[in-house]
Amino acid sequence: MKVTVLIPGVLRNATDGAAHLDVDVPDPATLGAALDVLANTYPALDRRLRDERSTLRRYVNFYVNGEECRRLSGPSTPLPAGAEIQILPSVAGG
Numbered sequence: 001m002k003v004t005v006l007i008p009g010v011l012r013n014a015t016d017g018a019a020h021l022d023v024d025v026p027d028p029a030t031l032g033a034a035l036d037v038l039a040n041t042y043p044a045l046d047r048r049l050r051d052e053r054s055t056l057r058r059y060v061n062f063y064v065n066g067e068e069c070r071r072l073s074g075p076s077t078p079l080p081a082g083a084e085i086q087i088l089p090s091v092a093g094g
Contacts, residue, residue: 001029003083014045032075059090
C-alpha cells in the first residue's frame, strides 16, 4: 500500500533533497512499518526520527492525515491507503 511522507526542509539532507517520498508499506500498514521502510533506504533519516530502540524521538512530531500520532496509537497508528504522513521536528531557540 502506498503512502506519502512529507519531509521538512531541515531533514531533506537525509533524503537526498526529497520533499516528499512515496513509500510502499507492507501489511499491517502502520506508522512504524512506514518508518521501517524509510530506515532501509535512508538510515540517516531514521536516526533523526527514532532512537536505538526504534522509539519515536520526543522532539519529533508525526501526523497521519493531519492527526498527531501520539494522540492515536504512536508507531502502531494504522495507515489507510493513500495516507499522508507529515514529520515536524520541534524547533527551539530564543
